Amino acid sequence: MTKVMNVAMIGGGFMGKAHAMAYAAMPMFFWPAPAIPHRKVVVDVTDGMAEEARRRYGFEEASSDWRAVVNRPDVDVVDICTPNNVHAEIAIAAAKAGKHIICEKPLARTVEEARAMHDAVKAAGVIHMVAFNYR
Numbered sequence: 001m002t003k004v005m006n007v008a009m010i011g012g013g014f015m016g017k018a019h020a021m022a023y024a025a026m027p028m029f030f031w032p033a034p035a036i037p038h039r040k041v042v043v044d045v046t047d048g049m050a051e052e053a054r055r056r057y058g059f060e061e062a063s064s065d066w067r068a069v070v071n072r073p074d075v076d077v078v079d080i081c082t083p084n085n086v087h088a089e090i091a092i093a094a095a096k097a098g099k100h101i102i103c104e105k106p107l108a109r110t111v112e113e114a115r116a117m118h119d120a121v122k123a124a125g126v127i128h129m130v131a132f133n134y135r
């Protein structure tokens, strides 16, 4: 049976919409799909914003606590669609929790931040990528 990957998307704004659409459409374009992304939980800064993103983008659950979400055992992928100032903090926490990571561009605010993120994913041995226009 095809593996299901539970996605926790942090940030339910403009790019969150694009990523949610991609998760829904991915198996229609790549078939047989190596894995099926499941829109498990979306996180935003307030419960109300998260719930609105959940309803709009088709996620199962909503949360306003990204720290709790990245540590959930039922989350496989953390998809960071927040503003740039919190990419590093979320990515490093997600890597330490053993989650695979997709992070929106620009990856970080400084080279030092980007290096710390790279060190964290290498140490954790997780798969990681930066979202770019068509990737």
Ligand SMILES: NC(=O)c1ccc[n+]([C@@H]2O[C@H](COP(=O)([O-])OP(=O)(O)OC[C@H]3O[C@@H](n4cnc5c(N)ncnc54)[C@H](O)[C@@H]3O)[C@@H](O)[C@H]2O)c1
Residues within 6 Å of the ligand: 010, 011, 012, 013, 014, 015, 016, 043, 044, 045, 049, 066, 081, 082, 083, 084, 086, 104, 105, 106, 131, 132, 133
């Ligand atoms: N790949 C591309 O072509 C492309 C295009 C536009 C934007 N981006 C990038 O995508 C990222 C998001 O941009 P956007 O345009 O979607 O912004 P946006 O403001 O529309 O969405 C960001 C969302 O994150 C939420 N958020 C902020 N801080 C948070 C936190 N601490 N925890 C949880 N949620 C939080 C906001 O409330 C908002 O809903 C940025 O890094 C931006 O540079 C990439």
